[in-house]
Amino acid sequence: MLEIIMPDTATMEAIVSLCKRRGFIFPASEIYGGLNGFWDYGPLGTALKNNVRDAWWHDMVDCPPDGPDGQPVSIVGLDSSIIQNPRVWEASGHVGGFNDPMVDCRESKARYRADHLGFLGRKGDTTGQFFAFVSGDDSSMSKARKKLEKYVKAKLSDDDLDFCGIESMTTARLAITVGPDAKEAGTLTEPRQFNLMFKTYVGALQDEDAAAYLRPETAQGIFLNFKNVCDTSRVRVPFGIAQIGKAFRNEVTPRNFIFRSREFEQMELEFFCHGDDAPKWYEFWCETRKNWWGTIGVKNDNLLLRSHDSDELAHYAKDGCGTFDVEYRFPFTAPGYGELEGVAHRSNYDLSQHAQHAGAKLEYFDQERNERYLPHVIEPSAGLSRGVLAVLCEAYTEDPDRPSGVYMKFHPRVAPIKAGIFPLVNKDGLPEIASAIHRELRGKYRLEYDPKQSIGKRYARMDEAGTPFCFTVDAGTLETGNLTVRHRDTLAQESVNKDQVGNFLEDQLG
């Protein structure tokens, strides 16, 4: 029997509500009415996000996985600037195609710069069709002319033609215009601004010479420093450079909580290798990255791993061996999936672009091969903000049988609070024992000591915070030294000596 899964807006609203109630995530500048596409992380959310971030950094940089040859791969860290020389974004392809008003064709799926389009009509005819062409492209123009002549069923001389630019094209005119690569009329959109980058000005004078952009991805900062890292870090190809940081995109429609926001965090790795070895490393990183999500509790049931079809490959991935997505079934995408991470073979696109635009020598000399070349790049690019959202969705577990009605089943590795330390009652010397355990271990683990209110209330709070363990000191502890540890997921309780709490956590958390 197939289970039919629908977009679950009720669950999503419950998750957003819990995030607000417990201090995971708030709307940014909420007391001023918020700001579309921006979110703030509260105490628990910050801890959760830092834990996901640290897990990635640990597994990629501090303790990278073994490569295909069984030896640990070589990866170093980087933290580049959010604002770079604006020419960076020309080289990367972010400015140009996306800084000017663009016209899309719904039929041919082609996109044109609006100021590069010309329009051809019959002089004196205000109701007949117009035919668009790409200015400066003779074949495109003659094609438009032929289409026009076929439409009016007459041979036209130059004097019969009416040329105009996009500025003369009203909505009504566009509706009867045939695109440069289209057959039907009315498939061109109106010119639309596609500047997805946030613009700012460097220095006090706000003239266009001082214009700069907030980075729309962290990746470029890595390519910019490729030579610096090679020259200073004794790395040899193949190796990787990792970076975690904020990126900014002025999205048309921010939607779905922190899934598509205008300010977000990325965890990106650019792995440089010889072009011949690229397929091998691509394979390796697809495998490595898809398995990683399980180590922070995002399970296979809700993960989808898929390769891009060739027609959806980005400009930088055209010549590579493909792009591979790790997708997660969020409540708002179900039964579909939303992207968590993409592993792309970018060939040597980025380095060659920067070498060309900057006039810099970015080639690497490979001693072993006795060969000078631009390395190819395998890029596993993961969303930290989206990762946090996936972790939240995955952890959210309804359980009518427990007082809170819901608990967050975080993997201990990313849980904001690792354990609660409670005296069963706030008297008889129990708080002193619990407090002493807390003071002893708090430097090593994020713990919460709470002597107030009923024990059930404290357990319920920890359930919503997703704390995996709670240690409770009771009267028996005074005699035997044993206290009780409660497991969040099973509600099971077991006895542990108070001197063994540190060891217990060490076993469970590593």
Add this chain to the structure above:
RNA sequence: GCGGGGGUAGCUCAAUUGGUAGAGCGUCAGCCUUCCAAGCUGAAUGUUGCCGGUUCGAUCCCGGUCACCCGCUCCA
């Protein structure tokens, strides 16, 4: 960007069809309490999203705006 839906305490909601708002839960304090939001006593918290208009008076009517949710669009 277009269309639709609701914005009332931290959360879930009620009320007044024009006369400045309540409950439950949560939170906090004290008491009590031998393991799952228990009990008792008390307390704090709202410019009814924001701005303007009509009115003697607006949370309610009107206009605008902001954020959120849904459907299109968009998402290199």
